Amino acid sequence: MMTANDPPIADVHAALMNRAYPPVFVELHFDIHPAPAPAPGSVPGSESDERRAMSDEKTETPSHPIRNQKSEIRNSSASGRYVLSIRNGKPTVQRGGTGHIRLDIDAFTALVHHRATPAELRQTRRLAADDETLAALTAAFPRP
Numbered sequence: 001m002m003t004a005n006d007p008p009i010a011d012v013h014a015a016l017m018n019r020a021y022p023p024v025f026v027e028l029h030f031d032i033h034p035a036p037a038p039a040p041g042s043v044p045g046s047e048s049d050e051r052r053a054m055s056d057e058k059t060e061t062p063s064h065p066i067r068n069q070k071s072e073i074r075n076s077s078a079s080g081r082y083v084l085s086i087r088n089g090k091p092t093v094q095r096g097g098t099g100h101i102r103l104d105i106d107a108f109t110a111l112v113h114h115r116a117t118p119a120e121l122r123q124t125r126r127l128a129a130d131d132e133t134l135a136a137l138t139a140a141f142p143r144p
Contacts, residue, residue: 008035008105012078015112016093023089026136030082031099035106078105086140101137102128117143 009015012032083097103111107126110116118137121127129137 009109013093016084021086021089024139026086026140028084029097029100031102032108033104034079035104100133
């Protein structure tokens, strides 16, 4: 999984374009959102921080304005929807799409840097995608 030493990716387009892909034919629709700000005293990317983030998603409590401002400032330029099309290993990336793959920028960073597989991210609730989309994502981002 991701470690505290992995800075979040600042340029999603460049991160997707500047990597090698297997010879697959897939179209992946990402919806990348800001990572939650770490709880006071927690280590970002730690197990306790991930548990806190998951419990925050389950509760319907009002959002904390300072925490939300920090997350948006930290990741606002990388947030949004992107379509990655891979044709025989050659990528193209554009803004937009349906957002069938929902994840935060830290989970996206873990995926791109091979720190976690798509299945591991979904199992820990850091990525949301149906089974067919998960299979396509796994084909495009195999563990080396």
